[in-house]
Structures are given as structure tokens and as C-alpha cells.
Amino acid sequence: MTTQASGPAGSRDGDVLLRVENLVKHFPVRSSTLIQRGARDFVHAVDGVSLEVRKGETLGLVGETGCGKSTLARCVARLYDITSGRIEFDGTDITRLSTGKMRPLRRQIQMIFQDPYGSLNPRRRVGSIIGDPFAIHHTASGAERKRRVQHLMELVGLNPEHYNRFPAEFSGGQRQRIGVARALAFTPKLIICDEPVSALDVSIQAQIINLLADLQRELGLTFIFIAHDLSVVRHVSDRVAVMYLGKITEQAPVEQMWAHPRHPYTDALLSAVPVPDPASLDRRERIILVGDVPSPINPPSGCRFHPRCPKAQQRCVDEVPDFIPRLGDEATHLTACHFPVMDGEDISQARPAISADLRVVESSIPEGSLTGISGGEAS
Amino acid sequence: MALLQVEDLHVSFRTDDGIVQAVRGVSFDIDPGQTLGIVGESGSGKSVSTQTIMGLTRGARVSGRAIFEGRDLLKMKPEELQQVRGVKIGMIFQDPLSSLHPFYKVGWQIVEMIRLHEQVTKEVARRRAIDLLKLVGIPQADRRVDDYPHQFSGGMRQRAMIAMAMALNPALLIADEPTTALDVTVQAQVLQVINRLQREFGTAVILITHDLGVIADVADEVVVMYGGMVMEQADRMTTFGAYHHPYTEGLLQSLPAYGGERARLRPIPGQPPSPINVPPGCPFAARCPYVMDRCRVEMPPLAQAGTELEHRSACWLPHDRAAREGLRRKVIGQSLSVSAEA
Numbered sequence: 001m002t003t004q005a006s007g008p009a010g011s012r013d014g015d016v017l018l019r020v021e022n023l024v025k026h027f028p029v030r031s032s033t034l035i036q037r038g039a040r041d042f043v044h045a046v047d048g049v050s051l052e053v054r055k056g057e058t059l060g061l062v063g064e065t066g067c068g069k070s071t072l073a074r075c076v077a078r079l080y081d082i083t084s085g086r087i088e089f090d091g092t093d094i095t096r097l098s099t100g101k102m103r104p105l106r107r108q109i110q111m112i113f114q115d116p117y118g119s120l121n122p123r124r125r126v127g128s129i130i131g132d133p134f135a136i137h138h139t140a141s142g143a144e145r146k147r148r149v150q151h152l153m154e155l156v157g158l159n160p161e162h163y164n165r166f167p168a169e170f171s172g173g174q175r176q177r178i179g180v181a182r183a184l185a186f187t188p189k190l191i192i193c194d195e196p197v198s199a200l201d202v203s204i205q206a207q208i209i210n211l212l213a214d215l216q217r218e219l220g221l222t223f224i225f226i227a228h229d230l231s232v233v234r235h236v237s238d239r240v241a242v243m244y245l246g247k248i249t250e251q252a253p254v255e256q257m258w259a260h261p262r263h264p265y266t267d268a269l270l271s272a273v274p275v276p277d278p279a280s281l282d283r284r285e286r287i288i289l290v291g292d293v294p295s296p297i298n299p300p301s302g303c304r305f306h307p308r309c310p311k312a313q314q315r316c317v318d319e320v321p322d323f324i325p326r327l328g329d330e331a332t333h334l335t336a337c338h339f340p341v342m343d344g345e346d347i348s349q350a351r352p353a354i355s356a357d358l359r360v361v362e363s364s365i366p367e368g369s370l371t372g373i374s375g376g377e378a379s
Numbered sequence: 380m381a382l383l384q385v386e387d388l389h390v391s392f393r394t395d396d397g398i399v400q401a402v403r404g405v406s407f408d409i410d411p412g413q414t415l416g417i418v419g420e421s422g423s424g425k426s427v428s429t430q431t432i433m434g435l436t437r438g439a440r441v442s443g444r445a446i447f448e449g450r451d452l453l454k455m456k457p458e459e460l461q462q463v464r465g466v467k468i469g470m471i472f473q474d475p476l477s478s479l480h481p482f483y484k485v486g487w488q489i490v491e492m493i494r495l496h497e498q499v500t501k502e503v504a505r506r507r508a509i510d511l512l513k514l515v516g517i518p519q520a521d522r523r524v525d526d527y528p529h530q531f532s533g534g535m536r537q538r539a540m541i542a543m544a545m546a547l548n549p550a551l552l553i554a555d556e557p558t559t560a561l562d563v564t565v566q567a568q569v570l571q572v573i574n575r576l577q578r579e580f581g582t583a584v585i586l587i588t589h590d591l592g593v594i595a596d597v598a599d600e601v602v603v604m605y606g607g608m609v610m611e612q613a614d615r616m617t618t619f620g621a622y623h624h625p626y627t628e629g630l631l632q633s634l635p636a637y638g639g640e641r642a643r644l645r646p647i648p649g650q651p652p653s654p655i656n657v658p659p660g661c662p663f664a665a666r667c668p669y670v671m672d673r674c675r676v677e678m679p680p681l682a683q684a685g686t687e688l689e690h691r692s693a694c695w696l697p698h699d700r701a702a703r704e705g706l707r708r709k710v711i712g713q714s715l716s717v718s719a720e721a
Contacts, residue, residue, distance in 0.1 A: 064562040065533070171650050172421075201420035201589060206633035206646030213643070228562060231592075235635030235644070272567040274592030276634055278615050281596050288571055289564045291518060292532045360518065 017190060017222050018053040018076065023085035025068075025075050029297065044296045045071040047246035048085075050323075053190070058216070058223040060237030060254065062230060062269070064293050067243040069226050073192045076224070077109050078102055090189060107137060110183035114195035116175030120167040126153075126178055127163035133185035152181040156211060173204035180211065184219070192224045197232060209236060230273045234258060239332070242266050245296055245304040248323065252333035262326050262335035264347055265305050271348070285348040291360030303337065307360045311339045312352035381408035381446075382551060382583050383432075388443035390424070390431045397655040401427040401439075403607040406681070409600075411550065412581040416598025416615070418588060418630075422651055424607035425587050429553050433470065434460045447551070466496050469544030469582075473556035475536035478543075479528040485539050486512070486524030493546050511542040515572050534565035538572060545576055552576075555587045570597055591634060595619055600689070603627050606652050606662025609681055613690040623684040623692035623703060626663045628711075661693070668710050669696055 026042040046068045053059045061069045074080045076087060078094060087095050094105060113119045120129055131149045134140040140148055150160035156177040167175055176196060183191055193212070197205040209232065215221060227233050233240060234254055241251040242265065250263040261267040268287040275281060289308050294300055300307050306316040315338050325333055326340040341347055352359055390402040402424040409415045419425040430436050432445045432452055445452040447468070452460065464470070472478055480488060489508040493499060499507075505524070512520035515538040528536060537557060544552055554573065558566040574597060576582055588594060594601055594615065601618040603611040603626065611624035622628055629647035636642065649666040652658075661667070664674040673695055684692035685700050697703050 064564060173650070201651075202591070202630060203420065203633045203647035204650075206635075206644040207648075209635070210644050210646065230563065231635045268564060272563040274563075274566075274570075274590070274596040276591040276595045276619060276631060278595045278619050286567060286571075288567050292534050292565065 015054045016052050017055045017090055018224075019086075019088040020052070020072075020076065021050050021086040021088075023049045023072065023075060023087065024083045025071055025080060026083045041297050044246050044299050046075060047299070049243075049246075049248055051241055051248065051251065053222055053224060055189075055222055056216075056220055057238040058225050058236050060233040060240040061224060061226045061243065062228065062233050062240060063243035064228070066245075066293050066296060068246040068296070069243050070194055072243070073111070073194055073224060073226055077111055077192055078106075079111075103137075107133070107186035108189040110186075110188040110191050112176075112179050112183050112191060112193045112196045114198050116172055116179055116199065117167075119179055120175060122167050125164050125166060126158075126170070129167070130178060130181045130185070133182065137186070139186075148185075149181075152184055155184065155215070156181045157207075171204075172200055173207055176200060176204075176208050177211065180208075180215070184215065187219055188221070190222045190224070192226070194226045195228065196225075198227065198229065205232070212236070230269065231275065242269065245293060245299050247304060247336065248334075249305065249337070250333075250335045251323075252329075256330070256333050260329070260333070260343055262329065262333070262340040263305075263337045264309050264311050264339075264341055264350075267341050267347060268310075285346050287348045294360075306352075306354065307358060310347050310350040310352060311341075312354050312359070313339065314354055317354055317358055380410075382411045382413075382448070383585075384408040384444075384446040385428070385432065386444045386446075388428060388431065388445065389441065390427050390436060391440045392436075392438065393440075394655075399654045400657050401607055401654055402431065403657070404443075405604070405607070405609055407602050407609065407612065409551070409583050409585060411583050412577065414577065414584045414586060414597055414599045416586050416588065416594040416601045417604060418591060418594050418601060419604035420589055420630075420651060422606075422654060423604040424654075425604045426555050427607075428604075429555065429585060429587060433464055433468065433553070462496075465492065465544075465549075466547045467549050468551045468553060469547070469549035471537070471540045471544050471552070471554045471557050473559050475533070475540040476528065478540055479536060481528055484525050484527055485531065486526075489539075489543050489546055492543055496547055507546070508542075511546055512539065514545075514576075515539070515542045516568065517542075534561055534568065537561060537565075537569055541569070541572060541576070545580075545582070548580060549582065551583045551585065553585045553587070556589070557586070558593060559588065559590070566593070573597070591619075591630060603630070606657070607654060608662060608678075609693065610663065611684075611690075611692045611694075612681065613687065617685070617687055617690050621685060621690075621700075623690070623696070623698065624663075624694050625667045625669050625696070628707075629666070629668075661695075669706060671695060 023046055025046040026044055029041050029043055049072055063069050075082050086093065089105060094102065127149050130152055131145050134145045134148060150163060153160045158174060158177050197208050200208060216223060225233065225236050237254045240254050240257045241248050244265050250266045261270055268289050271284065271287045291308055294307060302318050303316040303321050306312040321336045321338045323334050323336040325331055326335045327342060385408065386406050388402055388405045392399045392401060405428050407415065417425045427436060431439060431441055441453055443453065486505065486508045489511060490501065490504040493504040493507060509520050509524050512524055517523055517535055517538055531539060558569050561569060573584060577584055586598060598615050601613060601615050602609055605626050610626045611622060632645040633647060635644060647666050652662050652665065660675040661678055664670050679693050679695045681691045681693040684690050684698040696706060
């Protein structure tokens with residue numbers, strides 16, 4: 001997809017399609033303890049995210065399950081009302097727009113979802129599913145609608161003659177094409193792709209990725225691309241933002257991110273990806289993180305990654321790190337970390353310098369001492 | 380001697396639409412301590428093969444042999460198979476929730492499993508359950524042993540599954556997409572656990588996955604399946620570096636390159652074949668860029684390719700490397716050796 005060199009700050013401003021400022025989304029949950037009944041806890045799904053998406057670019061959004069990437073996307077599409085913050089789309093503040101005022105803008109922000117099975121009504125014909133946007137926005141009906149739907153089907157590589165078929169008659173990849181066709185109905189400006197290829201086999205996945213790239217070039221689309229598969233994200237994105245527990249921890253142009261990951265979390269994520277190249281896997285130092293992502297109901301203090309971070313120090317517990325360029329990086333490469341990873345630094349052997357009760361500690365058994373445990377014959 | 384030797388396995392199911400030929404003549408074997416990776420897309424028959432070996436495909440028509448420690452698993456009575464399944468052959472699946480009972484504590488389930496097959500007291504079994512949970516890296520295992528499955532995160536449930544599968548120290552562990560539902564960081568943890576168990580206990584592992592990256596990471600031998608058949612079999616270096624079969628080539632080229640340029644991806648065109656009314660010839664023929672007339676009528680045997688004795692490919696293309704390479708340049712316009720980077 002297009003790689004855009006960022007121009008001088010002044011001229012760049014006009015290119016911004018989406019600007020998110022300090023976006024917060026909390027979901028209330030009922031407290032589980034009896035004593036505090038009535039008191040409210042909150043899931044801090046997105047907790048102060050700021051980012052920009054420029055026209056024609058693809059912003060990749062990555063992070064583990066529960067990091068808030070899908071919530072962020074749904075907030076941007078105004079599928080959720082946000083708790084606080086500001087969203088500006090194409091120069092308009094859409095943060096508090098009413099449903100009626102939002103409607104014309106909805107044509108310009110579309111979503112493609114992961115599950116091509118779950119997002120299509122199995123009882124409706126494909127032509128009618130793809131034609132929905134025209135019906136909802138009262139823009140085309142009858143023969144005109146059919147003509148436009150068939151044009152869309154052709155655009156995404158479906159046979160227009162299959163207009164009257166049901167979703168079940170299509171394969172997984174073709175169903176995802178139906179989802180893409182539906183999103184393209186009004187030639188939107190921004191398409192949010194939430195794990196669009198995760199459910200597909202690799203050979204089909206590649207077909208859909210190429211399709212999205214072609215459409216972006218032909219129609220000048222802007223993408224927010226959410227995926228947990230980092231090699232896919234690297235392939236499609238111009239810039240990448242890494243999220244952890246509701247916050248963006250690092251953001252950079254894609255090549256920068258892969259060449260100089262600054263945040264220990266980014267470094268760990270990238271090193272954990274098994275690449276289909278045995279030789280490079282054998283050479284690589286793996287950073288294996290301890291434990292799981294903590295609960296977003298009571299996120300950790302300071303840097304939220306500190307309980308799992310191999311480089312954590314007391315300062316990380318006390319102080320939220322600023323999201324700024326680190327170690328002389330360019331202005332486009334931002335990292336929220338007090339102790340960023342230096343070029344060539346190997347953190348796979350690093351040990352945190354904070355007390356054990358602040359860390360996620362994995363119980364372990366030293367190598368070689370296992371034989372007594374599980375011996376079926378021994379007992 | 381091979382620990383498990385599968386020969387000419389056929390599995391078919393009768394359905395309303397016709398007979399589904401899920402597995403059509405699959406053979407492979409695995410040595411003690413070895414990791415065999417079986418890779419393939421949905422519907423390739425990779426899971427059905429191992430499920431059949433374990434007697435988990437009810438109502439299927441099965442033929443062939445699966446010799447484990449000298450006995451044919453496919454001919455065993457259900458009660459005999461029960462003495463093998465879970466005891467000598469452990470299993471883990473993609474979705475740990477489907478294998479952990481939601482009503483019972485995790486520790487209790489492991490204890491029951493141990494006590495069903497061994498004469499030990501509850502206390503001994505419980506201590507072992509705790510040790511097993513520690514072994515797979517569950518934090519505070521002595522406390523969490525009394526948790527219910529829903530109190531575990533996805534990664535912890537998968538670890539608990541591994542702990543249960545390893546409880547009786549099986550000689551073979553069958554892992555069917557064990558990390559597919561997990562994040563990469565947790566996936567790395569789980570693969571590390573499996574790898575460690577293997578090193579310390581000499582367990583053989585059959586790892587079934589669609590993820591070529593995972594295969595490249597942990598498999599010693601790789602079996603590539605398509606349309607219910609083995610397309611290619613080789614050690615991992617050969618599979619990724621000097622593959623022969625066009626399907627293996629297609630799979631690897633579909634992946635976004637991890638290094639190098641962000642070139643356009645090269646998907647395999649078309650869709651996988653239907654397992655009903657299978658046409659004669661090679662199942663990959665309809666999508667293969669090298670297809671010849673012969674491929675559509677006659678299925679090539681799985682025969683030695685290249686110079687490695689253990690490298691076998693089911694393809695009519697010349698098995699001699701230079702000739703294969705020449706064809707590739709002609710059809711794809713690019714040589715084999717640079718394909719990994721392109």
C-alpha cells in the first residue's frame with residue numbers, strides 16, 4: 001500500500017482524515033464483592049489514546065487480546081459513545097454528533113469484521129445484504145440498486161450472477177469479499193478493518209490482502225487495520241500503533257518499528273512471532289513475557305506494562321511515562337517508556353529491578369528436576 | 380523403531396450430500412522424542428487423521444493401519460483404546476474450554492485423571508497435580524489448583540490442558556492447533572512449555588497447525604497435507620528452503636514476507652476442492668500453476684524428491700532438482716532459492 005513520506009508539519013495538517021485526542025472509553029461493571037454492592041467498577045478499555053490517520057494511509061493497530069484495539073475502532077466509528085476525549089473526522093468534530101447528524105458521515109466510515117460467518121445474515125440473499133446501505137440511506141432502489149450491487153460484486157472479485165445466492169453458498173474467503181463489498185457501497189473515506197483475515201486460510205488470506213491493497217490504490221481509501229498477526233500488519237501498514245491495556249505504548253512508521261522497537265513490549269511482541277524461516281528462528285533471541293495481560297478493571301500504576309516488563313524499575317511503578325520520541329528518534333516515532341530499548345540491546349536476559357510482589361511471577365521448577373514428578377511408573 | 384506408524388489411512392463419512400472422503404491414503408511415522416508437524420488448510424484432513432487414530436471419529440469408515448508400540452490402534456476395542464488414550468497418548472486441542480469440564484475444579488479434573496489410571500491416594504495425586512501446574516507455568520499453582528476453568532485466562536487454560544495431557548507421562552502428545560486461539564506472546568510461552576516437556580521426558584509430539592511459522596519454529600519433520608492426502612514430507616529446513624511440491628510453494632508464497640520488501644502477495648488462486656465426489660488425479664491440479672494433463676487423471680505417488688532420502692513429494696514434476704528449478708523459472712519466472720526472500 002502507499003508509503004507516504006511525512007511532509008513538513010504545516011502542510012501535513014490538511015492531510016489528516018481522522019484525529020483522536022485523549023479518547024477514553026470506560027465500561028461500567030457490577031462489583032463482585034458483596035460488601036461493595038452498588039459501588040461501580042469500570043473496565044478501562046481505552047484510557048487516553050491520541051492518534052492521527054492521514055488520507056490514503058494504512059494505520060496498523062496491534063496488541064494482545066483485551067488491549068482495547070477493537071473498542072478504540074468502534075469508538076472511532078461512533079458505534080460506542082465515548083466517555084471523554086475528542087474525535088475529529090475530515091475536519092468535523094464528531095464526538096457528540098446526534099444520530100441524525102452522524103448519519104451522512106456514517107457512509108464515509110465503514111467497518112469490515114473478522115467473522116465472515118457471523119456478520120452476514122444467513123437467511124438473506126447476498127444481493128440484498130450488499131444492497132442494504134443503499135436501502136438504509138435511500139439512495140438507490142429497484143434496478144438501479146441491483147446494478148450498483150453487481151458493480152460492487154465485480155469490484156471485489158465476486159461473480160455478479162451470484163446476486164441471488166445465500167451466504168452459505170460461498171466459501172470463507174468469498175464471504176469476506178461480501179463484507180468488503182458492503183463496506184464499499186458509498187466509497188467511504190475511512191475503512192476500519194477489524195481482524196479481516198484472521199479467520200481465513202493463508203492462501204485465501206493473501207487474496208483478500210491483495211484485494212484491499214488494490215481497492216485502496218484505485219479508490220484512495222484510508223484504512224485502520226487491526227490484526228494480531230504481526231506479519232500481516234507489517235505487510236499492509238504505513239504506520240503502526242501498539243496498544244497495551246488501553247494505551248498506545250509505541251507508534252512509528254512500519255519500517256522504523258521493526259528496525260528499532262523501543263518499547264520492551266513491542267520488542268517482545270516482535271520477537272514472539274514465529275516466522276516461516278527456520279534459519280532465522282534458530283538465530284533469534286526470544287523474549288518470552290511472563291504471565292497474561294492484567295485486568296483492565298484495576299490497571300497497574302505507572303507504566304501499565306511494568307508487572308511483565310523485563311526492564312521494569314521503581315520509576316515505572318510510580319510514574320506514567322510520556323509518549324514522546326526517545327533515544328533521538330524522529331518526531332514520527334513515539335514511545336511511552338522510561339527505559340526504552342537501545343539499538344542492538346538484547347532484553348531476553350534482562351531481569352526487572354522491582355520487588356517481586358509488584359511483578360507477575362511465574363512459579364517454575366528448575367531444569368532437570370522434573371523427573372520425579374510425573375513418572376507414571378515411579379509411583 | 381518408530382513410535383507410531385500410520386499406513387495408508389483412509390477415513391470417509393456418509394453425509395446427506397454424499398460421501399465425504401476426508402482422508403485418502405495418509406502415511407507417516409514418528410520416532411520417540413521427535414516433533415512431527417502436520418500443516419494444511421481447513422479441510423485438508425489433518426485433524427481427522429489424528430482423531431481417527433485416537434478413535435474419536437465415530438461413524439466414520441476407516442481403513443489402514445496405525446501401529447503404536449507394536450499394536451494397531453485402529454483394530455483395538457474401545458476399552459483397550461481407553462488404556463492408550465490419555466495414558467500413553469496425550470491430547471490437547473485448540474479450544475481448552477471444550478476439554479475442561481466447567482463444573483469441576485481444574486485440580487480435581489487432573490486428580491481424577493491420575494487416579495483413574497493409577498493406584499495412588501488423593502493426596503499424592505493432588506500433589507502431582509500441583510507440580511504439573513507449576514511445571515506448565517501456572518502462577519501460584521498450589522492456590523489455583525482449586526480454581527474453576529472459567530477463572531483461568533485463555534493461556535492458562537491451555538497450560539492446564541497440557542498439564543492434564545502430561546499427567547500420566549505419555550510417550551506421545553498430539554497437539555491439534557494448540558496455540559491458534561492465543562496471542563503471540565502467550566503462544567511463545569505455550570510452545571516453550573511443550574518444548575521443555577519434550578526435552579525432559581522425551582515425549583514425541585504431533586503438532587497439527589495451519590501456522591507455518593509455528594511449524595518452522597518447533598517441528599523436526601513436516602508433513603504437508605491437502606485434500607486429504609500428503610503432498611510433501613521433509614525435515615523442516617528442506618520444507619522451507621528446498622520444497623518440491625507446488626502446493627508447499629504456494630503456501631509459502633501466500634505469506635507476507637517477514638523481511639525484505641513489501642511486495643504484492645502471491646495467493647494460490649481458487650478454492651480448495653470439495654471432499655465430496657473427488658475427481659481423479661491430484662487434488663491440487665485445479666489450482667496448480669504447473670498443471671499437466673497427467674495430473675488430472677492420475678495421482679502421483681509420494682516418492683523421493685531431491686537428494687534427501689526422507690524428502691518425499693507427491694508430484695509429477697521432475698524430482699531431480701535442476702529440472703524442477705528450470706521449470707519453476709519458466710512458469711513462475713523466479714528461481715527456488717530466492718523465493719523465501721521475495
